Amino acid sequence: MANKLNKEFYNTVLAQAFSPCGTLLITGDAYGTLSVFNLSKVVNPVGNITKEELVPRNRIVVKADYQVNSLLSTPKHLLVGGYGEIYAYLWNNIKGSNRNVQATWSIEIPSGQNSFNKAEVNAMLFNKNTGTFYAGCGDNKVYCFNLETRKCLKVLSGHSDYIHAICKTGDNNLISCGEDGLVNIWDLRTNKVTDKLEPHLNGKVARNELGKWLGAVDCNEDYIVCGGGPRLTLYHYRFLTNSTIFPIDDQGIHVAEIYDDKVLAGGKSKLFYQASFNGDIITEIPTSAVTTYSVVKHEEPFRIMCIAGSSPKIDVSLNFMYKDQQLSLY
Numbered sequence: 001m002a003n004k005l006n007k008e009f010y011n012t013v014l015a016q017a018f019s020p021c022g023t024l025l026i027t028g029d030a031y032g033t034l035s036v037f038n039l040s041k042v043v044n045p046v047g048n049i050t051k052e053e054l055v056p057r058n059r060i061v062v063k064a065d066y067q068v069n070s071l072l073s074t075p076k077h078l079l080v081g082g083y084g085e086i087y088a089y090l091w092n093n094i095k096g097s098n099r100n101v102q103a104t105w106s107i108e109i110p111s112g113q114n115s116f117n118k119a120e121v122n123a124m125l126f127n128k129n130t131g132t133f134y135a136g137c138g139d140n141k142v143y144c145f146n147l148e149t150r151k152c153l154k155v156l157s158g159h160s161d162y163i164h165a166i167c168k169t170g171d172n173n174l175i176s177c178g179e180d181g182l183v184n185i186w187d188l189r190t191n192k193v194t195d196k197l198e199p200h201l202n203g204k205v206a207r208n209e210l211g212k213w214l215g216a217v218d219c220n221e222d223y224i225v226c227g228g229g230p231r232l233t234l235y236h237y238r239f240l241t242n243s244t245i246f247p248i249d250d251q252g253i254h255v256a257e258i259y260d261d262k263v264l265a266g267g268k269s270k271l272f273y274q275a276s277f278n279g280d281i282i283t284e285i286p287t288s289a290v291t292t293y294s295v296v297k298h299e300e301p302f303r304i305m306c307i308a309g310s311s312p313k314i315d316v317s318l319n320f321m322y323k324d325q326q327l328s329l330y
Contacts, residue, residue, distance in 0.1 A: 007031055008330045013289075013308035016296045017071035017078060019091055025296070025306055026078060026094070027314065027329070028068025034060040034080065035329050036094060042316060042325055043302045054327050060094070060101045062087060072124035072133060074147060077104070081135060084109050084118025086145075107150050109137055123166045130171060136163035142176055142186075158184050158193045164228070164254075165217045175219055181212030183226050197240055199230035205245060206230050215267065216256035223277070225263050227253030232265050234277060244279045254309075255295045264320075266292030272307050274320065283321045288313035 015028040025037040035056035042053060062068060062080055070081035077088040080103075087103040094101060109119050119139035126133045132153060135143045142156040142163060161179035168174040174186045183197035199205045200212035210229035217226040223243070224235045232253050234244040250269040257264045259274075262282060266272040268291045274283040289309030297305035297320070307315040312329040 008312060011312045011329055012293070012310045013312075013314065013329070014067065014069055014293050015071040015081075016294045016306055016308055016314075017073040018296060018298055019078075019095065020073060020075055022298055022301045024095065025314075025327070026071060026073075027294075027308060028062075028071050028080060029312075029329065030067050032061060032063045032066035032068060032082070033329075034062060034068065034071075034078075034089075036060070037314075037327055039302075039304060042327070043304060043318065049325070054325070055330065058094075058099060058101075060089070062103070067120075069120050069122050070124050070135075072126055074126050074133065075128075077147075079124060079133065081121025081124055083120050084111060086121055086124075086135060105150065107145060109135070109139070109143065110152070110155075111139075120162070122162065122164055125166055125168060127168070127171065134166055134168075134174060136166040136176055136178075138162040140178070140180075142166060142174065144188075154188075154191055156184075156186055156191055158182075158186070161213075164213070164215045167218045169219055169221055175217055175224065177214035177217040177226055177228070179213045181214060181229070183214060183217055183224065195240060197224070197226070197235060199226060199233055199242075202230075202233075202242065204231075205233050205242065210252055213252075215252060215254040216265075218257045220258050223258060225256045225258055225265075227256050227265065227267070232256060232263070234263065244277060246273070246275050246279050248273050248275070248281070252291075254291065254293050257295065259297075259320075264295060264297075266295060266307065266309075272315075285315065285317060285321075285323055287311075288315055288326060 012030040027035045036058040072079040080087040086107045119137040123136040140159040144154045163178040177183045181200045184193045185195040214228035232246040253267040255266040272285040289311035292309040305317045314327040316325040318324045
């Protein structure tokens with residue numbers, strides 16, 4: 001009983017995803033469990049919200065004590081990245097009343113020479129135009145799979161340490177960052193690195209006491225934002241020069257996202273930040289977690305942002321400005 005209580009109290013949410021309809025939130029935790037939340041009653045409550053409406057409507061055990069590192073929502077499946085394998089769950093099964101939901105298929109990450117070291121799947125993204133998805137892994141590589149055939153189409157090798165995050169704009173480019181302190185910009189037509197950033201080499205950006213690792217990267221057609229040990233920084237995509245170094249109080253960045261003309265960011269900090277491109281802080285949302293590892297948001301069918309990390313609590317913001325509600329794993 002004590003062990004169960006400790007697990008509940010010290011649990012960590014590393015990944016989140018919305019269902020395609022947008023009404024369900026799925027979280028993946030450090031103990032191999034997917035928690036399914038119904039957001040409709042949280043956003044549009046009838047009367048006072050009850051505790052039952054703030055806890056999962058269902059739980060799915062991927063594997064006992066099997067850390068869920070990443071989640072990816074595709075039109076038919078929820079993809080779950082753990083160690084050496086990606087599991088796929090049908091959304092129809094997750095939405096149904098069956099409590100014993102099982103994965104419909106899985107993909108093994110090639111283990112290379114050492115079959116005992118399973119590469120963790122730290123980041124995934126889906127390209128709906130090509131029907132492919134990418135997985136950034138702990139073996140320093142990015143894999144591209146066809147979602148329908150589940151065949152590996154390409155492998156991108158250009159990091160010397162494990163990959164933390166990936167992002168892309170258009171069909172031909174992908175950006176990855178990792179523990180080696182590199183931001184690699186890939187041309188997917190040649191599968192080669194065409195440009196790179198090394199923020200830790202910039203004295204104004206580097207924080208040597210925290211290391212050179214990069215925990216988050218995002219981009220649009222004009223800008224790249226990244227951070228980790230180095231400070232959260234915005235770069236011009238075309239010239240790869242730093243535009244803004246953000247004045248936020250953190251001990252390491254794990255989340256960074258470009259949203260409209262703003263940057264959303266969090267990490268080892270008791271605050272989740274929203275800032276303008278020129279560095280002005282717009283909002284500071286206090287977080288339940290000491291370290292934020294995952295943030296998801298959408299505008300339809302309702303506006304919502306969910307902030308999760310080193311806590312069994314998930315903070316909910318409906319206007320992206322302050323905390324409105326708090327979900328709980330237990």
